[in-house]
Amino acid sequence: xxxxxxxxxxxxxxxxxxxxxxxxxxxxxxxxxxxxxxxxxxxxxxxxxxxxxxxxxxxxxxxxxxxxxxxxxxxxxxxxxxxxxxxxxxxxxxxxxxxxxxxxxxxxxxxxxxxxxxxxxxxxxxxxxxxxxxxxxxxxxxxxxxxxxxxxxxxxxxxxxxxxxxxxxxxxxxxxxxxxxxxxxxxxxxxxxxxxxxxxxxxxxxxxxxxxxxxxxxxxxxxxxxxxxxxxxxxx
Numbered sequence: 001x002x003x004x005x006x007x008x009x010x011x012x013x014x015x016x017x018x019x020x021x022x023x024x025x026x027x028x029x030x031x032x033x034x035x036x037x038x039x040x041x042x043x044x045x046x047x048x049x050x051x052x053x054x055x056x057x058x059x060x061x062x063x064x065x066x067x068x069x070x071x072x073x074x075x076x077x078x079x080x081x082x083x084x085x086x087x088x089x090x091x092x093x094x095x096x097x098x099x100x101x102x103x104x105x106x107x108x109x110x111x112x113x114x115x116x117x118x119x120x121x122x123x124x125x126x127x128x129x130x131x132x133x134x135x136x137x138x139x140x141x142x143x144x145x146x147x148x149x150x151x152x153x154x155x156x157x158x159x160x161x162x163x164x165x166x167x168x169x170x171x172x173x174x175x176x177x178x179x180x181x182x183x184x185x186x187x188x189x190x191x192x193x194x195x196x197x198x199x200x201x202x203x204x205x206x207x208x209x210x211x212x213x214x215x216x217x218x219x220x221x222x223x224x225x226x227x228x229x230x231x232x233x234x235x236x
Contacts, residue, residue, distance in 0.1 A: 001013055001043045001044055001045060001098050001099070001100060001118035001121065001122070001163075002044075002045065002046045002047075002048070002092055002093070002096040002098065002166075003038055003044045003046070003048070003099070003100045003101075003102060003114070003161075003192050004047075004048045004049075004050055004061060004075075004085065004088040004089070004092075004099060004100070004101050004102070005031075005034060005035070005038065005047065005048070005049045005050065005102050005103075005104045005142075006050055006077075006081055006084060006085065006088075006101065006102070006103050006104055006160075007019075007021050007031055007049045007050055007055070007059065007077075007104040008051045008052045008055075008077045008081070008084055009021040009030075009103075009104060010045040014209075014210070014211060014212060014215075018054070018109075019051070019052070019054075019055050019117060020053070020105060020106045020209060020210075021034075021051075021055075021117060022055065023103060023215065025107065025209070025215050025218045025219050025222065026218070026219045026223065027107050028223040029058075029062055030104065030105065030107045030209055030218075031059065031062050031067065031107070032062050032066065033054040033107035033108070033218075033222070034102070034104045034105075034106065034107040034109065035047070035049075035062060035063070035066050035068075035072070036049065036066065037107070037109045037111050037114065038102070038111075038114065039048060039068055039069070039070070040111040041111040041112075041114040041115050041118070042113060043114065043118035043119070044070070044100075044118065045070055045073070045209065046071045046073075046074075046093060047068070047070070047072045047098070048073045048074075048088050048091055048092065048130070049060055049063070049072065049073070049074055049075065049104070049215070050076075050077040050084045050085070050087065050185060051074070051075075051076075051077050051084075051089040052076075052077055053076060053171050055172045056076075059074060060074060063127075073091065075087060075088050075091045075199065077090050080182070081184070082173070082183060084182065085173070085178070085186060088101075089166065089170050089173060089183070090158060092166060096166050097165065097166055097167075098118070098121040098122060098163065098165055098166060099163065099164060099166050099169060100114065100117055100118060100121070100161040100162065100163045101161060101162045101163070101164075101186050102114075102160045102161040103160045103164075103208060105208045105209045105210070106159065106160055106206055106207065106209075107209060107218060108206060108218055108221055108222070109160075109161070109206055110122060110203055110205075110206070111131055111201065113161070113200075113202055113206065114161055116200055117129060117161045117162075117163045117200060118163065120163060120200060121163035121164065121165065124165070125163075125169070125198050126162075126163065126164045126165070126187070126190055126195065126196065126197045126198065127163045127197065127198045127199070127200050128158055128159065128160070128161075128163075128185070128187045128197060128198075128199055128200070128201055129159040129160060129161055129162070129199075129201075129202040129206060130156040130157060130158050130159055130199040130200070130201065130202060131156065131157045131159065131201065131202055131204070131206070132155070132156055132201070133152045133155035133156060134152075135152070136149065136152060137149065137150050137152055137153075137155060146219045150224045156199050156202045158185055158187060159202050159206055159208070160185075162185060162186050162187055163215045164186065164190070164233065168186065168190075168195070169186060169189075169191075172186070172189035172190060172193060172195075173189065175189070175193065176189055176192075176216070180183045205221050206210045
């Protein structure tokens with residue numbers, strides 16, 4: 001299985017001046033933890049890290065420090081996540097038939113979740129990691145007034161990794177470019193095309209680091225994992 005890590009994280013909501021994936025958590029860059037998890041998954045045979053030119057040197061240092069035992073390639077991204085993934089697809093090796101897309105900001109991803117997603121793609125499915133919504137959700141209008149309360153039993157919070165057949169995902173991105181579609185994740189492209197996507201339930205820790213509080217949570221999770229011998233994923 002081939003993996004693309006979206007690594008052009010903005011630091012705006014973090015209050016950081018640059019890429020949030022280069023911030024430190026538990027003494028290491030966020031992206032280093034994400035890469036460790038990918039390298040600890042035996043199903044992943046090739047990794048592409050898609051980001052912006054300004055971060056290329058620091059990302060290269062993270063890759064070197066990881067001492068990868070399989071190819072890890074830097075890929076110059078675009079002006080949006082959608083364009084960056086499209087460029088990542090163009091950079092995949094010719095033999096790639098399945099691909100996982102993962103947000104670098106989800107640095108607590110477990111190798112087992114990556115393996116489950118990879119196995120589902122190999123079985124011919126398009127999949128996303130997700131969690132059932134546990135909060136009551138309110139829909140509000142522009143003034144902040146509530147106008148609906150959706151039934152939460154059918155609601156899931158979309159996460160990554162998301163996995164697809166390479167040919168199908170390339171077709172979806174090509175259609176999006178031709179039609180001018182703008183989406184926030186790759187599964188939404190399949191939805192627009194009427195193509196099925198399955199959810200795979202993710203562990204509670206598979207959070208996306210967006211705010212400074214999330215860094216605190218991630219540090220606590222990593223410390224707990226270290227205390228049980230699972231702080232840093234081991235290589236296969």
